[in-house]
Amino acid sequence: MSIEVIRGDITKQTVDAIVNAANETLLGGGGVDGAIHRAAGPELLAHCRKMGGCATGHACITPGFQLSADYIIHTVGPVWRGGEANESSQLASCYRESLTLAKQHHCKIVAFPAISCGVFGYPLDTAASVSIAAVIAYQRTHTTPQHVRWVMLDQEVFDIWEATIGIMGKL
Numbered sequence: 001m002s003i004e005v006i007r008g009d010i011t012k013q014t015v016d017a018i019v020n021a022a023n024e025t026l027l028g029g030g031g032v033d034g035a036i037h038r039a040a041g042p043e044l045l046a047h048c049r050k051m052g053g054c055a056t057g058h059a060c061i062t063p064g065f066q067l068s069a070d071y072i073i074h075t076v077g078p079v080w081r082g083g084e085a086n087e088s089s090q091l092a093s094c095y096r097e098s099l100t101l102a103k104q105h106h107c108k109i110v111a112f113p114a115i116s117c118g119v120f121g122y123p124l125d126t127a128a129s130v131s132i133a134a135v136i137a138y139q140r141t142h143t144t145p146q147h148v149r150w151v152m153l154d155q156e157v158f159d160i161w162e163a164t165i166g167i168m169g170k171l
């Protein structure tokens with residue numbers, strides 16, 4: 001059971017599943033969602049069209065299509081509205097639901113982006129605490145997935161995650 005954070009492009013990860021920071025339509029968008037759709041190819045959009053969307057805080061799974069990852073887990077993070085609109089429980093739920101789907105599909109290694117930390121505007125330090133706490137809590141009671149890797153495009157996001165893992169990983 002382990003967690004880590006690296007810098008990189010999540011679409012290039014050779015892992016069992018990568019997680020997409022999607023929106024409720026599941027029909028693609030900007031940020032990491034756009035990058036994943038470009039890398040996975042048009043079959044992903046065709047597949048997502050049949051899925052009927054996904055509510056905030058929930059997750060669903062598709063094949064990885066042209067990615068080297070076997071699966072893409074699509075989760076919809078909360079839009080930041082100031083912190084009083086249930087954002088932290090919705091963000092924690094994204095991680096729990098994504099890890100539950102990964103377990104159901106026997107994924108050993110899962111890569112996450114910083115869900116809600118781009119277009120959706122979640123403050124990075126709070127997002128790091130909520131995200132890391134959710135994964136640590138999950139790992140206390142489950143043995144699969146064995147490894148969770150955050151893959152950060154931005155140095156600033158990487159630095160905050162690394163520092164927060166350093167503190168929370170020892171608690």
Ligand code: AR6
Pocket residue numbers: 008009010011021022023028029030031032033034035077113114115116117118119120121122151152153154157
């Ligand atoms: N690899 C890893 N991280 C990435 C990559 C990549 N290739 N590309 C961007 N990031 P965002 P959100 C980082 O905006 O805030 C979309 O339009 C990025 O730097 O992708 O959950 C969806 O369709 C940031 O740190 O996701 C939704 O409408 C992090 O990924 C909406 O944006 C998340 O930023 C979701 O917004």
